Amino acid sequence: xxxxxxAPAAPPDRVRPTRSWGAALxxxxxxxxxxxxxxxxxxxxxxxALSTPEGQPTLDNLVASVTxxxxxxxxxxxxxxxxxxxxxxxxxxxxxxxxxxxxxxDGPLQRIVSTASGVLAYFGGVPLAFxxxxxxxxxxxxTAFLRGVGVDLYGLGFxxxxxxxxxxxxxxxxxxxxxxxxxxxxxxxxxxxxxxAENLGASAWAYWRHVALPxxxxxxxxxxLVLFGNAFAAYATALALTSGSxxxxxxxxxxxxxxxxxxxQQNVGLALGFDMVVVIAVxxxxxxxxQRRAARWSAx
Amino acid sequence: xxxxADAPVATERGVAVEFRELRRxxxxxHALDGLSLALRPGELLALLGPSGCGKTTALRLLxxxxxxxxxxxxxxxxxxxxxxxxxRDTGMVFQAYSLFPTMTAAENxxxxxxxxxxxxxxxxxxxxxxxxxxxxxxxxxxxxxxMSGGQQQRVAxxxxxxxxxxxxxxxxxxxxxDARVRVQLRDEIRRVQLAEGITTLFVTHDQSEALAVAxxxxxxxxxxxxxxxxxxxxxxxxxxxxxxxxxxxxxxxxVADGRITPGGETRQVRPEGLAVGVPDGLAATVLTSTFxxxxxxxxxxxxxGELVVDATSRPGLPAIGxxxxxxxxxxxxxxxxxxxxxxxLRPPRESLE
Numbered sequence: 001x002x003x004x005x006x007a008p009a010a011p012p013d014r015v016r017p018t019r020s021w022g023a024a025l026x027x028x029x030x031x032x033x034x035x036x037x038x039x040x041x042x043x044x045x046x047x048x049a050l051s052t053p054e055g056q057p058t059l060d061n062l063v064a065s066v067t068x069x070x071x072x073x074x075x076x077x078x079x080x081x082x083x084x085x086x087x088x089x090x091x092x093x094x095x096x097x098x099x100x101x102x103x104x105x106d107g108p109l110q111r112i113v114s115t116a117s118g119v120l121a122y123f124g125g126v127p128l129a130f131x132x133x134x135x136x137x138x139x140x141x142x143t144a145f146l147r148g149v150g151v152d153l154y155g156l157g158f159x160x161x162x163x164x165x166x167x168x169x170x171x172x173x174x175x176x177x178x179x180x181x182x183x184x185x186x187x188x189x190x191x192x193x194x195x196x197a198e199n200l201g202a203s204a205w206a207y208w209r210h211v212a213l214p215x216x217x218x219x220x221x222x223x224x225l226v227l228f229g230n231a232f233a234a235y236a237t238a239l240a241l242t243s244g245s246x247x248x249x250x251x252x253x254x255x256x257x258x259x260x261x262x263x264x265q266q267n268v269g270l271a272l273g274f275d276m277v278v279v280i281a282v283x284x285x286x287x288x289x290x291q292r293r294a295a296r297w298s299a300x
Numbered sequence: 301x302x303x304x305a306d307a308p309v310a311t312e313r314g315v316a317v318e319f320r321e322l323r324r325x326x327x328x329x330h331a332l333d334g335l336s337l338a339l340r341p342g343e344l345l346a347l348l349g350p351s352g353c354g355k356t357t358a359l360r361l362l363x364x365x366x367x368x369x370x371x372x373x374x375x376x377x378x379x380x381x382x383x384x385x386x387x388r389d390t391g392m393v394f395q396a397y398s399l400f401p402t403m404t405a406a407e408n409x410x411x412x413x414x415x416x417x418x419x420x421x422x423x424x425x426x427x428x429x430x431x432x433x434x435x436x437x438x439x440x441x442x443x444x445x446x447m448s449g450g451q452q453q454r455v456a457x458x459x460x461x462x463x464x465x466x467x468x469x470x471x472x473x474x475x476x477x478d479a480r481v482r483v484q485l486r487d488e489i490r491r492v493q494l495a496e497g498i499t500t501l502f503v504t505h506d507q508s509e510a511l512a513v514a515x516x517x518x519x520x521x522x523x524x525x526x527x528x529x530x531x532x533x534x535x536x537x538x539x540x541x542x543x544x545x546x547x548x549x550x551x552x553x554x555v556a557d558g559r560i561t562p563g564g565e566t567r568q569v570r571p572e573g574l575a576v577g578v579p580d581g582l583a584a585t586v587l588t589s590t591f592x593x594x595x596x597x598x599x600x601x602x603x604x605g606e607l608v609v610d611a612t613s614r615p616g617l618p619a620i621g622x623x624x625x626x627x628x629x630x631x632x633x634x635x636x637x638x639x640x641x642x643x644x645l646r647p648p649r650e651s652l653e
Contacts, residue, residue, distance in 0.1 A: 190397060190398070192394045192395075192397065192398040193398065193400060195363075195365055195385070195392070195398075196392065196394060196398045196400070196456075196459075197400075197411070197415075198364075198365075198384075198385045198386050199363060199364075199385055199386070199388075199390060199391065199392045199460075200386075200391075200411055200412035200415055200459070200463060201386050201387075201412055201416055201463065202386065202411075202415045203386065206415060210400075210411070210414075211400050211402075214402040215400075215401060215402055296401075296445060297401040297402060297445070
C-alpha cells in the first residue's frame, strides 16, 4: 500500500499522448488526396508560371500577369465584384441570421432558413446563371412583372450580363453562405451579456455597439473573407452569365489557357492562376487570424 | 410561514425592497405563486430553495428582466413593476461568464459609468478604486479569459457596485467556482456588502452558503415562501417539514418517554442532537463514517432505520461495521430534547405538543 502511495504520479501536463502508427495510417487517404488534388495542381501552376513554353525558367509570365492592362482590368473587376458582393452578402446574411435567431429556437422558421441556406449557398454555376437570366434577363419573368407595374429595369440601364447583374447573382449565394457562417457566432452571444449591459443602463443600441459587435467582429470579418474568396474564385456563373464579356480573373485564366484570345499564353494563364492562389492564401491567413481571435472570446 | 426577529444590518445606503403578492406563470406552470417578501434597508437576504422553486424568477422580476403575471415590485417604496431594467438602479452579479469578453477588467467595471456619461478620468478612478476593494487592483488591464473564475466574479461584483446601485442582486454567483474559492469569495461578498451597506438579494440553492452569509434567509418551495428568518431561526426552528428537510440534515426518530423507541411518536432531530456510545442505548451498526474535521458523521443502521449522527472527532469512535450502543438523544428527558433541539432542531410545534 505504502509503495503505491509513494509511487510518483506523472503530472497531467507531462503525459504525452501515445503515437499510434495504425492511427497515422488512417490519415494516408487524406494525405494522398491532398497531394493529388492540391499539391499536384499547385506544383503544375507554379512551375508553369515560372517557365517559358519551352521549359526555360523565367519571371516574364508573372510580370505580364500583373502589368498587362487587360489582366489588370480583370484583377480590378474581380476584386471589386468580390469585395462588394462579400460586404453586401455579409451584412444581409448577418441581419437575416440574427432575425431568425430572434425567433423561437429550433422553430419552423429557423429550420427552414437553415436548410434553405445550406442548399442555396452551393446553388451556383450554370443553373444559377440560367435562373437569373430566366428571372431578370431582358425577357425574364421578374423583368416582365416589374415592367407591368411600371418599373422598366432595362430602361433604367440594368443588364443581367453587366457587373451589377453579376453582383446581384453572386449575392444570391453569398447571403445564405453568410447565414451558415455567422449563425454559430451569433448563437455564441450569451444572454447574460445583454442582461448585464441592460442592468448597467445600456440601451439596445449601446449593447450592440459596445458589447455584441466587438465580440462578433472577428467572426464577421472572417466570414466576410470567406465570402470574398468564394466570389473571387467563382467561374462558371460568371462565364455562363456574361460569356466572358466582363473581364474577370477566372475567365481571363480560362481564356489564356485555352488560347481563345491570344496564342501561346498558357504560361501567362498559369501565372494568373498563381496570382489567384496568392490572393486566396492571403484571404485564408486573414481568416485564420480572425478565427483565432474569435476563439479567444469564446474561450471563457 | 413564519416571520422573524430583527437582524443586525448595515444601513448606510440601503433601501427597502418589497415583493407584493408576486405571481409569474408560464402556461399552467406557476414559477411564483403569490410571493410576498420584504428586504430591510441594507440587509443581505438569501433566497434559498431547490432548483425550479422560483428563486431566480423572483430575482429576475426584481432586476426587470421579466414581467410578473400579477403583483408588484417596490424599490425604496416606489413601484417599479413596469420600469425597464436599465432604469431600476440595481446591480447584478450573474452565475458565471457575464463579463464582456472584449473589455479589460477595468473597462468592464467602468461600463455602467460609461453608459451614464461619466467622464473617462472619473470612470478610471472609480474602476481602480473598486478593483482595489475586491482585491484585484493589479489586474485592471487583464481580459476575462486571462483571469480565473473567482477573479472574474470579483470583477463582476466590482462592476455591479460601480454604478452605486440601490440594490445588489446576486444570482448564484458562487456556484461555478471550486470549494475553496467559493468560501473566499462568499466572505468577500459579505465584507463588501457590509462596507457598502447596500440592500442585497442573494439567490442560492446552497444552504450552507445562505446560512453563512445572510442576515436573513427566505426559503422558497414550488413558488411559495416557506419561511423567512435569521439563519439560526431557520436552522433551529423550521416552520415546515420542507424547511426541516431542505436546511440541514434531519433524522426522523420515533420517541416515547424521551427515549428512541420503535413505534413512538416521530420527532425530527439534527445529527448533532444524537450521541453514540450510550451504555443502554439502541443497538446500532456503523454503516459509513465520514471525517469532517471537528466532527465525524456516522450513518448507523438500527431497528428504527438509518440514522445520521455527528460525533465529536476523537479516538475510539466506532469504525465502519462496528456494533455500538445508541443512537440516543443526548438526553432522555423530553425537556432536554427540546433544549437540545435549540442547538440543532426544534421539531415542528405540532409534533412537540
